[in-house]
Ligand SMILES: NC(=O)c1ccc[n+]([C@@H]2O[C@H](COP(=O)([O-])OP(=O)(O)OC[C@H]3O[C@@H](n4cnc5c(N)ncnc54)[C@H](O)[C@@H]3O)[C@@H](O)[C@H]2O)c1
């Protein structure tokens with residue numbers, strides 16, 4: 001067992017669970033499964049790009065008497081679809097999984113979201129363990145139990161809340177992740193800094209000297225705190241995690257879920273939300289400049305190119321947080337002081353899109 005393990009707890013009304021962070025923890029999968037009391041029948045669903053990590057998990061599970069069945073899923077946002085869900089649940093049936101069986105989901109946010117959704121509906125819900133392999137999934141999507149798929153009309157329009165049994169984070173898998181995908185994960189960490197934690201923002205500003213383990217740990221802590229306070233987005237606290245996402249999700253949909261990564265869309269969305277915050281809430285110019293500098297530091301985009309204003313407006317109309325015809329925007333009074341505004345007018349949005357599509 002890895003000595004340098006950090007263990008954090010996520011406490012929600014549905015389930016309390018641990019997030020283990022340790023270099024090389026994949027090699028302990030068998031022991032962790034045994035400690036969780038998992039039944040022998042396990043399905044390991046993995047993103048086809050991380051087959052080598054799936055093999056490590058399989059070897060460790062086998063050493064503890066497990067006989068995992070494997071299912072590879074195509075990489076990419078396109079896999080967050082009904083087609084993939086149908087494929088997964090059909091395979092689970094053919095594997096003869098029952099209600100006591102467990103899914104281990106290995107991959108980035110896409111794999112976790114779609115496998116988690118399948119876990120939440122198969123036999124009306126079976127357990128799953130998340131093993132995130134991208135920075136974004138480690139710091140965000142693996143925590144909090146949101147699962148889902150996209151519709152052509154909009155992001156994450158189908159989904160469920162289904163908390164994992166446990167989350168196993170092995171930071172060494174990031175060695176094979178591209179610089180672009182590390183930056184996409186950084187976008188969600190920057191989000192936590194902007195809405196919640198000045199000290200985290202200062203660590204982020206160190207760029208290459210930033211302590212990656214601290215960034216992961218602090219992000220998981222912040223997300224766990226927010227999700228613990230408002231698991232199912234009832235009070236507005238969890239909705240603050242949507243900073244940058246109202247515009248970001250619309251950009252992803254308008255782009256047909258191609259080319260633009262989720263983290264990149266969120267980066268543009270945060271820039272846009274800060275511009276709106278300045279226009280409507282006197283969010284300081286200096287804070288906008290600070291965010292722009294951070295986004296540039298990580299080669300993240302500030303603006304969207306080549307997208308149609310009409311497509312973005314259409315996607316905004318289908319945002320699931322829309323309330324009586326008005327989108328909910330997370331704006332900032334200042335860094336660390338987020339609010340939810342449902343008062344954004346059509347003129348404000350037209351102005352913003354002109355700024356962002358420029
Ligand atoms: N459920 C939530 O709370 C939540 C939170 C944030 C984002 N999301 C969702 O997460 C998705 C984005 O996640 P993502 O950025 O992880 O994208 P992703 O899952 O598409 O992974 C990005 C790419 O990295 C590859 N990859 C994964 N791990 C790798 C590794 N270790 N080495 C090399 N390549 C690797 C994948 O094959 C893929 O091509 C979006 O759909 C977004 O909506 C969900």
Ligand SMILES: O=C(O)C(=O)C[C@@H](O)[C@H](O)[C@H](O)COP(=O)(O)O
Nearest residue numbers: 140144146155156188238241242245
């Ligand atoms: O977990 C949350 O809550 C978040 O808002 C985290 C976001 O980073 C994430 O992209 C999430 O999937 C967005 O949720 P949605 O409800 O707006 O689809």
Ligand SMILES: [Zn+2]
Nearest residue numbers: 188245262266
């Ligand atoms: Zn996100």
